[in-house]
Amino acid sequence: MTDPTPKPxxxxxxxxxxxxxxxxxxRLALKAFRKRLKLTQLDDESRLGHGPMSSGQRSGVFAIRPPDQFPRAVWRELAxxxxxxxxxxGLYALVD
Structure with a gap:
């Protein structure tokens, strides 16, 4: 009898x-990450309760999901x- 499984x-x-x-x-990925983080923080600060006439709270956003136009290997390498x-x-934050 022959073995039915093929041998490599x-x-x-x-x-x-x-x-x-x-x-x-x-470099381009880090630039895109910084821009996305800044826009996310500005969006968070623009909601009600964060206005200039209120207590003036800053955004609590410090980590975001990186932009999809770059592969995961790029974000791992930057980390x-x-x-x-x-x-x-899947969230990343800037290092100070």
């Missing part, structure tokens, strides 16, 4: 890892280099 001709080959993000891509901090659940 070569050992299991792992797919090649994608190249790390370029410095230009990291590994210390420019962003991963706060969990």
């Amino acid at each position: 001709d070569s050992p299991a080959e792992k797919p090649a890892a994608p190249p790390p993000p370029s410095a230009e891509e990291l 590994n280099t210390g420019k962003l901090r991963h706060t969990g659940d």
